[in-house]
Amino acid sequence: xxxxxxxxxxxxxxxxxxxxxxxxxxxxxxxxxxxxxxxxxxxxxxxxxxxxxxxxxxxxxxxxxxxxxxxxxxxxxxxxxxxxxxxxxxxxxxxxxxxxxxxxxxxxxxxxxxxxxxxxxxxxxxxxxxxxxxxxxxxxxxxxxxxxxxxxxxxxxxxxxxxxxxxxxxxxxxxxxxxxxxxxxxxxxxxxxxxxxxxxxxxxxxxxxxxxxxxxxxxxxxxxxxxxxxxxxxxxxxxxxxxxxxx
Numbered sequence: 001x002x003x004x005x006x007x008x009x010x011x012x013x014x015x016x017x018x019x020x021x022x023x024x025x026x027x028x029x030x031x032x033x034x035x036x037x038x039x040x041x042x043x044x045x046x047x048x049x050x051x052x053x054x055x056x057x058x059x060x061x062x063x064x065x066x067x068x069x070x071x072x073x074x075x076x077x078x079x080x081x082x083x084x085x086x087x088x089x090x091x092x093x094x095x096x097x098x099x100x101x102x103x104x105x106x107x108x109x110x111x112x113x114x115x116x117x118x119x120x121x122x123x124x125x126x127x128x129x130x131x132x133x134x135x136x137x138x139x140x141x142x143x144x145x146x147x148x149x150x151x152x153x154x155x156x157x158x159x160x161x162x163x164x165x166x167x168x169x170x171x172x173x174x175x176x177x178x179x180x181x182x183x184x185x186x187x188x189x190x191x192x193x194x195x196x197x198x199x200x201x202x203x204x205x206x207x208x209x210x211x212x213x214x215x216x217x218x219x220x221x222x223x224x225x226x227x228x229x230x231x232x233x234x235x236x237x238x239x240x241x242x243x244x245x246x247x
Contacts, residue, residue: 140228141208
């Protein structure tokens, strides 16, 4: 990573630490969701085993998506408040601005995922995956986090206002609710069941679930990697095009 990118990363991290709403949405909200689904609603779901074991991969997905609106808002704020023009005067690399946002989002999200896993273990989560399985799950999640980070940066660049930027991230936040994160897709009603089965987050959740339970699902993992790579490429190209047009 270049010196300019490191400077942008440090700047974004400082902004995150000074914003309690960002920290709440990215870290504490997923924990609250896990408390609600595991302890309040978990007994209502028949998943063929301990609900916390089933729900943990889905809660990890929610931890990934809940902090994305902060990234979109931060990027949009940079574009609408003249910060980018100041960076141009300072001869800061254009690519470093985007990279700084992406890396800070990845770091913040990785911390949120670690927090969810720690809470899940306290709740009785019993993963059966080997060390290699855990590494594979981490790789799938890291690729996804990078992918949605670039896509969210593109959302922020494309938005015409800070408020619109936050709204653009809502579909990514809601998508895990229409997947196998909370209940198996097969138990859903017609229409929503088919959507849940074939949308990208279900493949990613099932891939991670397979690794953590020690029963890898190669087909789901291939689909998860394909979806994540497609999202990453689309987000990166869109972000660079938007930045070149507006900066």
